[in-house]
Amino acid sequence: MSDNPAEPPVAATPHDTVPHSWPPQPGVDTEPRQRLHPLSPVLHGAKSLVVVIAGLSWSTLSRVGFGWFAAMVAVLALGATVLSVISWYNTGYHVVGRELRVHEGLLWRRTRAIPLERLQAVEVVRPLLAQLTGLAELRLEVVGGGKTEAPLAYLGVADAARLRERLLALAGRVAQPSAPDAAVPSTTAGPAPAVVPGRPLHAVRNRDLLVSQLLTPQAFLLPFGVAFVVVQFLTAGSWSFVAVASTVTAMAGVLLQPIRRVLDDWNFRLGRDGATLRVHNGLLETRAQTVPLERVQTVRATWPLLWRVKGWLRLRLEVAGYSLAEADDRNRPDRLLPVGDLPTAATIVAEVLPGVRLDALALTPPPPRTRWVHPLGRGALGAGLFERVFATRSGLLTRQLVIVPYARIQSVRVVQGPVQRRLGLATVHADTAGGAGAAAEDRDVAEAWAxxxxxxARAHAARLR
Structure with missing residues (x-):
């Protein structure tokens, strides 16, 4: 039973399975079962083809020859496409009352009932192949779900937008109609930036995004790595194919993170629609995400070392009800500002946490004896209690400021390590729902308990308001 008496009863969890002939409830409006877009099997088959080719590898090609290799790929791709068609034919969805029901399976049929009372967000995701074919995928975030629900891949862009707004409205999260992405991006010009519904807050310049990723350790040290490889090649006279391939792979791995951030945060747009933040971002894979403000647990501001030259920082969120165990962190709606200056960040934080000024949070440092634990980083530590939030600061090379509203604090812990006990220090942790929370490091013991x-006391009072 829910602890919140105002919360409506929930009939099923997102992962409940029910008989295929599960009858609709009496008096509840029903609608015909809808199928996914007819091109869905083609996209799933294309994805399977890529996996098949990667799995066969170059060693298989060298052993069997190009002809047999192409035949193997064709047979496996055909089989994957046939299975995708069968899966598409037996997959359907419809809304029954306040539930979204997704039917799937051939031999073992299953119906997933997703209670819309538990719905937190419906994301419109468009991978590259979906953009080229004018399709989109709906991903559902549900409270208590073990992972992001992705039952509807793929729908037409207009159909996905309409269904998304309908589900949000039924879930009690009234939203303005979404402006759909361009149906099919032009091959000669880049897609036009999407317009985020509601009141626009900020749009990140792509030039700043590129420069910010050049000011990372990976990009900064890459020329030195290339020079080292060239010197080794010239002194050794020649390299084997394995050595060259290994070197190239290692360099690609180093650059993967900044390149991925550029692709993910391209054309980043942030808007506010009532009590909901709307985020649109992505180049090869576009995403339209919603973030309910009442689910925001913490706001994190980070100043990387090389960004301080330009006075830049980034903002991240922790949102309750989202899948922290999700393998792909791009599914988490934690982006608030990929890169920006302090005035921009202060404006955005004031929208998320009304009454909080990011540029006016004066934190107190720990006692001087903390230098025995942090000989260089004592000045970077700090903590403070403010009218609405608790804030902490940490980090020597990469500075980080964590802001936690009192109403989001679930528990408070005082922790002492062996060195801290000898120095009379302790760390105070303010834990949030499903997140890391904030930690005031190395405070005097008496101060820590106070x-x-x-x-x-403040967390209890804030929850009673």
Missing amino acids: LAAELT
Whole structure:
């Protein structure tokens, strides 16, 4: 039973399975079962083809020859496409009352009932192949789900937008109609930036995004790595294919993170639609995400070392109800500002946490004896209690400021390590729902216990408002 008396009863969890002939409830409007877009099997088959080719590898090609290799790929791709067609034919969805029901399976049929009361967000995701064919995928975030629900791949862009707004409205998250992406991006010009519905807050310049990723350790040290490889090649006289391939692979791995961030945050747009943040971003894979403000647990501001030259920082969120165990962190709606200056960040934080000024949070440092634990980084530590939030600061090379509203604090802990006990220090942790929370590191023991008591009292008072 829910602890919240105002919360409506939930009939099923997102992962419940029910008989295929599960009858609709009496008096509940039903609608015909809808199928996914007819091109869905083609896209799934194309994805399977890529996996097949990668799995066969170059060693298979060298052993069997190009002809047999092409025949193997064709047979496996055909089989994957046939299976995708069968899966598409037996997959359907419809809305029954306040539930989205997804039917799938041939031999073992299954119906997933997703209670819309538990729905947090419906994301419109468009991978590259979906953009080329004018399709989109719906991914559902549900409270208590073990992972991001992705039952509807693929739909037409207009159909996906309409269904998304309908589900959000039924879930009680009224939203303005979404502006769909361009149906099919032009092959000669880049797609036009999507317009985020609601009130626009900020749009990140792609030039700043590129420069920010050039000011990372990976990009900064890459020329030195290339020079080292060239010197080794010239002194050794020649390299084997394995050595060259290994070197190229290692360099690609180093550059993967900044390149991925550029692709993910391209054309980043942030808007506010009532009590919901709307985020649109992505180049090869576009995403339209919603973030309910009442689910925001913490706001994190990070100043990487090389970004301080330009006065840049980035903002991230922790949102309750989303899948922290998701293997792909791109599914998490944690992006608030990929790169920007302090005035821009302060404006955005004031929208997310009303009454909080990012540029006016004066934090107190730990006692001087903390230098025995942090000989160089004592000045980077700090903590403070403010009217609405608890804030902490940490990090020597990469500075980080964590802001936690009192109403989001679930528990408070005082922790002492062996060195801290000898120095009379302790760390105070303010834990949030499913997140890392905030930690005031290395405070005086008496101050730590007083801080913990004050945090507990303020959290209790904030939840009663």
